Amino acid sequence: MTLLEAFTRRTFGHGVHAPEHKELTRERPIRRFAFAPRLAVPLSQHIGKPAVPCVRPGQEVGRGEPIAQADGFLSLPIHAPATGVVEAIRLIPSARGPKTEAIVIKTYAADDQQVLYGTPRVIEELAAADLIRAIQDIGLAGQGGAAFPTHAKLASAREHHVETLIVNGCECEPYQTTDHRLMLEWVDDLIAGIHFALAASGARRAIIGVEDNKPDAIDTLRRRLTADGPIAVAAVKTKYPQGSAELLIKVLLKREVPSGGRSYDVGAVVQNIATLVMLGRLLPPGQGLIERVVTITGEGVKQPGNYLVPFGTPLGFVLEQVGFVGDMSRVILGGPMMGTAVSSLDVPVTKATTAIVVLPVKSSTAGAPKIYPCIRCGRCIAACPLRLNPSQLGLLAVKREYQTMQDHFHLNDCFECGSCTYVCPAHIPLVQYMRIAKALNREQAA
Amino acid sequence: MAGPPRIEIRSSPHIHDPVSVDAIMRHVVYALVPICVFAVYLFGLSAAALIITVLGACLLTEHLFNRFAQKPNSLGDFSAAITGLLLALTLPPGFPLWMGATAGFIAIALGKVMFGGLGQNVFNPALVGRAFAQAAFPVAITSWSTALAPWRFSALIPSTLTPPFMLPATGTAGPGATVDAVSSATPLTLQKFDHVTTNTVDLFTGMTSGSTGETAALLILLCGAYLALRRMLDWRIPAGMLGSAAALAGVFYLIEPAKYPDPLFTLFSGGLMLGAVFMATDVVASPLTPRGVWIYGALIGVLTVLIRLFGGLPEGVMYAILIGNAASPLIAVLTQPRAFGEVNRKKPT
Numbered sequence: 001m002t003l004l005e006a007f008t009r010r011t012f013g014h015g016v017h018a019p020e021h022k023e024l025t026r027e028r029p030i031r032r033f034a035f036a037p038r039l040a041v042p043l044s045q046h047i048g049k050p051a052v053p054c055v056r057p058g059q060e061v062g063r064g065e066p067i068a069q070a071d072g073f074l075s076l077p078i079h080a081p082a083t084g085v086v087e088a089i090r091l092i093p094s095a096r097g098p099k100t101e102a103i104v105i106k107t108y109a110a111d112d113q114q115v116l117y118g119t120p121r122v123i124e125e126l127a128a129a130d131l132i133r134a135i136q137d138i139g140l141a142g143q144g145g146a147a148f149p150t151h152a153k154l155a156s157a158r159e160h161h162v163e164t165l166i167v168n169g170c171e172c173e174p175y176q177t178t179d180h181r182l183m184l185e186w187v188d189d190l191i192a193g194i195h196f197a198l199a200a201s202g203a204r205r206a207i208i209g210v211e212d213n214k215p216d217a218i219d220t221l222r223r224r225l226t227a228d229g230p231i232a233v234a235a236v237k238t239k240y241p242q243g244s245a246e247l248l249i250k251v252l253l254k255r256e257v258p259s260g261g262r263s264y265d266v267g268a269v270v271q272n273i274a275t276l277v278m279l280g281r282l283l284p285p286g287q288g289l290i291e292r293v294v295t296i297t298g299e300g301v302k303q304p305g306n307y308l309v310p311f312g313t314p315l316g317f318v319l320e321q322v323g324f325v326g327d328m329s330r331v332i333l334g335g336p337m338m339g340t341a342v343s344s345l346d347v348p349v350t351k352a353t354t355a356i357v358v359l360p361v362k363s364s365t366a367g368a369p370k371i372y373p374c375i376r377c378g379r380c381i382a383a384c385p386l387r388l389n390p391s392q393l394g395l396l397a398v399k400r401e402y403q404t405m406q407d408h409f410h411l412n413d414c415f416e417c418g419s420c421t422y423v424c425p426a427h428i429p430l431v432q433y434m435r436i437a438k439a440l441n442r443e444q445a446a
Numbered sequence: 447m448a449g450p451p452r453i454e455i456r457s458s459p460h461i462h463d464p465v466s467v468d469a470i471m472r473h474v475v476y477a478l479v480p481i482c483v484f485a486v487y488l489f490g491l492s493a494a495a496l497i498i499t500v501l502g503a504c505l506l507t508e509h510l511f512n513r514f515a516q517k518p519n520s521l522g523d524f525s526a527a528i529t530g531l532l533l534a535l536t537l538p539p540g541f542p543l544w545m546g547a548t549a550g551f552i553a554i555a556l557g558k559v560m561f562g563g564l565g566q567n568v569f570n571p572a573l574v575g576r577a578f579a580q581a582a583f584p585v586a587i588t589s590w591s592t593a594l595a596p597w598r599f600s601a602l603i604p605s606t607l608t609p610p611f612m613l614p615a616t617g618t619a620g621p622g623a624t625v626d627a628v629s630s631a632t633p634l635t636l637q638k639f640d641h642v643t644t645n646t647v648d649l650f651t652g653m654t655s656g657s658t659g660e661t662a663a664l665l666i667l668l669c670g671a672y673l674a675l676r677r678m679l680d681w682r683i684p685a686g687m688l689g690s691a692a693a694l695a696g697v698f699y700l701i702e703p704a705k706y707p708d709p710l711f712t713l714f715s716g717g718l719m720l721g722a723v724f725m726a727t728d729v730v731a732s733p734l735t736p737r738g739v740w741i742y743g744a745l746i747g748v749l750t751v752l753i754r755l756f757g758g759l760p761e762g763v764m765y766a767i768l769i770g771n772a773a774s775p776l777i778a779v780l781t782q783p784r785a786f787g788e789v790n791r792k793k794p795t
Contacts, residue, residue, distance in 0.1 A: 018461060174461065246786065259787040300451075319451070329451045336460040343455050359461075361454045372467040372523060373565030378680065378734030386786035391734060410785040418459035425465045426565075432457045 010251045011237035014385045016419045018174050018240055018337065020213065025177045025297045028305040030185055033294075034321055035082050035107045039312030040092045041067070042102040045350040046141035047148045048074035053103055059086045064117035064287055067103055076139045076149050079117070079288025081310035082107040093344040095333045095352075102348070105312065119286035123196055128158060131200045138282045139289045139351075144168060144243070144272030145334050147352035150279065156262075157201035157269035165203040166252060166263075166270040167194060169210040169217065170236065170243035173335025176355045178295045179273035181306045183210070183217035186277050187224055193280030194231055201269050206231045208273075209248050213238040240337060241417040245270040247385055259413050274354075294349060296322050300329040300358030309349045316345035318356060325360050332357040337418045372426035380420035380430060386413050390420035390430045397433035403444075405437050412438065467564075470678045471524035477669040478531045478659075478724070484652065485659040489539035489591060490598025492606040493658050497534040499543045503550030504530030511559045525564050529553050532572035532724055535659025536717060536764070537579065540591040540603035544610040549579040569771045570728040573764050580764070586614055590632050590655045632656045634716045634760040637707050649714035660717040670723035683732060684722040686743020687750075688713055691722075694751045706755060718750060721763035731771040733778035741777050746770040 044050035051068035061067055061080040068078040084107040091099040107113075121134055135151035142148045157165075171179040183190065194206050210218050212235045221233045236242055236251050246257045248270060255266040263270055278289055290311060297304040302323030309318070315331055332339040333347070334354055349356075380390035388410050396405045405411040411434060420430045485493045508526040512519055520526070533553050537546055553575025561567045579587050591603050605614035633644035633654050648654050652662025660666075673679035695712035712718065717725075726732065726746050733742050746766045753762025 016463070018463075250786075256787045259785065261787065324451050327451055328454060330454045330456060330460060331451075332458075332460055336458070338458050339460065340458065341455050341460065342453065345453065357460070369462075369466075373563065375467055375470075375525075375565045375729050376732075376734050377470070377729040378739075381734055381736070381783075387783045388785055389735070389782065410788070413785055413787065416458075422459050422461065423463045423465070425463075425467045425470055427462070427466065429457060431459070435457075 010234065011239055012242065012247045012251050012385060014383055014387065014419070015239040015241060015247075016383050016422055017238075018422060020238075021175045021297070022177050022180070022213070024175065024304045025295050025306055026180060028177075028181075030181050030293055030306045030308055033307040033309040033313065033318075035109075035113060035310060036313045036317040037107060037109070038087070038314070039081055039084075039105045039107060039310060040102040040314060040346070040348045041078055041081060041105065041312035042092065042094065042100045042348065042350055043068055043078060044100055045078070045147060045311065045352060046076045047146065048072075048076070048152070050101065051075060051078045053089055055086050055103065057086050057088050060084070061086060061105060062116040063111075063113050064115040064290060066117070066288060070136060073136075074149060074152050076141055077137065077288065078103070079139055079290045080105060081290040081312050082113055083111040083116075084108050092348070093342075093346050095340045095342055095347050095350075097343070102312070115287055115290070117287065120284065121286050123199070123283060128200065128202070131196070132158075134283060134286065135196075135200060135279065138279075138287065140275065140278055140282070141289070141351040142272055143274035143278060143292060143351065143354070145338070145352055145354050147350070150271070150275055151200070153269060153271070154197060154200040156264055157203065160264035160267075162201060162203050162264055162267050162269045163205070164253065164268045165194065165197055165201060165206040166245075166248055166268050167206055167208040167273060167276060168243055168245065168248055168270055169208050169214070169273045170248060171214075171273075172211060172238070172240045172243035173337055173339075173355070174240075175297050175357045176295050176335050177297075177306055178293045178354055180214050180217055182273055182277045182293060183214070184220055186281070187220055189277045189280035190273060191224060191231065191280065193276030193278070193283075196279050196283055197271055197276055198230060203269060204230065207252050208233045209236050209252050210234070211236055211238040211242055241385055241419065244385070244415060244417060246415070259410065289351060292349075292351065292353065294353055295355040295357075297355065298332075298358035298360075300325050300331075300360040309353075311348065311350055313349045314346050315342060315348070315356065318349070319345065319358065324358060328361045330359045330361055332359065337422065338416065369427045371428055374426055374428060377425060379423040379425065383419040383423045385417065385419060386410070386415070388414060390434075393437075394428050394430045394433055397437050402437040402440050406441050411441070414438075468523045471528060473673060473676060473678050474528050474724075475524050475531065477673050478528070478535070480669055481535060481659045481662065481665055481720075482531060484662050484665055485535065485539070488593045488652065488661065489603075489658060490595065491601070492591070492598070492603040493539045495543060495602065495606055496537060496539060496541055496546050496658060497531065500534035500537070500546045500550040501527065501530035503547040504533065504554050507551045507554040508559070511555065517563075520564060523564060526554060526558075529558065529571045529575070532570075533575045535720060536572065536576045536657050538587060538590050539658045540589060540605040540614075541579075542583075542586055542605055542608035542614055544608065545579060545583050545586055548582075549575040552578040565730055567730050568775075569768055570725050570731050573725060573768055573771075576764055577768060589614070590635075593653060593655050593661070632716070632760070633711075634754070637711065637715070638754070638760040641705075643707060643711060644715070646710050646714060649711065657717060657720075660720040663714040663719040666719045666723050679723070679727050680729070680732070680739055682739045683727045683743040686740045687722040687726055687747040688718070690744040690747030691718060691751050692747075694748055698751075698755060712751060712754070716754070716761045717763040721746075721750075721767055725763070726767050726770060728771075731774060733774040733781065735778050735781040735783060737783070738774070738777045738781040741781065742770055742774055745773060745777075
């Protein structure tokens with residue numbers, strides 16, 4: 001990096017620098033993961049209405065065959081992740097807590113697991129509406145963790161006449177290397193996907209924002225792209241949570257998404273790297289989204305790596321395959337800053353699973369750390385990327401003044417990145433307070 | 447192979463910055479140790495006895511209140527220790543020990559416990575203790591001893607061992623009946639009432655009389671820099687405070703150099719340095735908004751100079767910081783930062 005670049009690196013105010021731990025998996029190429037003997041494929045792996053099953057128990061399904069249909073526009077179909085037989089449609093544990101309905105498929109061990117289903121299309125000939133329907137048909141949901149239906153996002157972008165497609169290659173969560181490997185290994189799919197997304201959203205240009213801890217990915221992309229094309233690459237400073245859509249837009253376009261607004265309001269639509277890779281990979285053959293690249297990592301696993309894992313693979317099977325250390329762990333879906341520690345190893349990998357981080361827990365450190373009173377040191381304020389006042393919000397939460405938090409202290413702007421809690425020397429679970437306050441306010445309003 | 451691992455459930459984030467309240471407080475204590483050592487070097491056994499007594503009184507008070515209120519022991523967070531050390535450092539070295547212990551009790555009881563303990567105090571507890579001492583023992587708290595007295599390691603300053611509830615005898619001579627150098631005016635008193643200015647280098651290195659731990663400007667700055675580098679001290683508060691004090695003092699000095707002290711004297715004399723680095727930066731009693739800390743620091747600096755130059759007392763740091771503490775909730779409310787994406791809700795028609 002040149003000296004000039006070092007001083008002009010693009011970044012946002014506040015945020016935190018957490019140890020990255022990406023070296024565990026950064027150099028490991030994407031490998032296919034084994035098929036579990038049983039896959040439990042949830043009907044709701046996306047934001048919106050759950051899919052409606054179109055198979056019955058006892059029915060044979062082929063890999064890639066639709067097994068559940070979208071229920072309306074804000075919904076997605078589900079495809080069989082493996083050839084096998086439908087065993088049951090029943091409730092299984094989910095990452096978020098409540099049980100969720102899933103199609104359980106017993107996989108055929110002897111099958112070669114080729115994808116047999118697809119409706120190939122010539123993308124260039126499709127009208128915008130058909131293109132968006134085609135994207136819905138492949139069941140694509142945002143792969144950055146939120147799992148918002150991709151077609152719906154692109155359709156809204158078109159409605160709002162956005163001009164810029166922001167491609168989120170920040171991957172700011174510690175431990176995660178999924179997007180990094182995809183940019184290196186599946187760059188052609190990525191670029192094809194960006195072109196499809198541009199066509200579907202009507203945006204004129206795309207900017208790929210990549211954190212500067214991935215110089216090899218930035219190089220690969222720059223070599224592949226022409227300077228005068230519609231796609232540009234921008235290096236941004238490595239800082240958590242740069243990968244949040246608002247902050248990436250702020251850094252790349254110098255525009256702030258208004259409070260309570262959407263990225264469309266400032267003329268942008270944000271898509272994650274893995275989403276666009278899958279778009280570029282699956283749209284031409286018209287195949288369903290049945291697997292994704294997941295970083296399986298953490299000090300608690302013996303063989304960390306980036307694996308292509310079929311949806312429905314239970315975490316217990318994943319841990320068995322990669323091996324685990326010690327007898328007690330925290331198993332986190334997503335990154336260690338925002339991810340959810342699961343309560344059951346029957347929870348499956350879904351469209352929203354970016355990473356599985358296994359952190360060993362020593363029995364000496366098990367249990368909550370000592371919580372001190374807030375000493376008003378202001379570290380949380382210096383960390384909050386949205387310039388909120390987590391200290392004040394925390395004090396109000398303790399007094400249960402949830403409505404004041406919302407009315408006067410921007411509670412609903414908080415996207416729960418966890419920076420305040422990460423830095424709090426008093427170990428106050430600030431972000432947990434925010435979640436509780438938001439949930440209770442929602443209940444109150446309903 | 448053993449069965450699947452037991453799993454622990456916890457809310458995110460699952461990693462944490464390796465910092466905690468007790469670690470921060472412990473480092474403040476570390477940073478105060480060199481200043482205490484220098485104070486003992488300067489003033490001898492009396493300073494050591496005072497520091498130990500006040501510290502002990504603070505810790506004991508906190509412990510007893512915890513016992514009475516059936517709360518868990520909070521001495522481990524080191525905040526009472528900081529209060530004790532800071533309070534001792536602001537008292538004159540020959541301050542009677544019983545008065546020091548009383549001030550320590552008041553600091554913790556009135557300054558901290560009464561408000562609800564750590565994190566709740568409105569004022570810096572050490573300064574509450576000192577303000578009490580200033581009001582209750584006005585003579586003792588302005589009786590200064592000479593620095594570097596030759597007998598300082600062999601005998602106590604006579605006033606140190608004044609029996610409880612007694613005032614120190616006035617006019618007592620030092621050990622060996624030499625009249626020299628038991629009492630001595632501080633540079634600030636000399637400047638204010640006699641218009642004698644002390645050498646700036648002596649002020650900077652601390653070789654003057656004054657409160658136990660306030661004299662060594664250089665040492666205090668170094669200790670503060672250590673904390674600031676560890677991000678355990680908000681450098682903006684001392685910067686704002688010293689900057690505004692120097693600027694205002696500079697204005698007066700330019701107007702009438704014969705009457706007013708120069709800015710360097712203002713910075714390095716009295717308790718300004720100790721106050722700026724260790725007192726005003728009490729995280730609990732200072733505002734925590736980015737603009738607020740600057741305003742808070744500047745306010746204290748200005749008040750200090752105004753009290754020194756136009757008030758009845760030679761020193762104004764203590765009251766300036768207490769006023770700043772009182773103002774900090776208001777400052778915090780007035781300087782809430784603009785949140786990301788916050789807009790004046792004017793919908794375009």
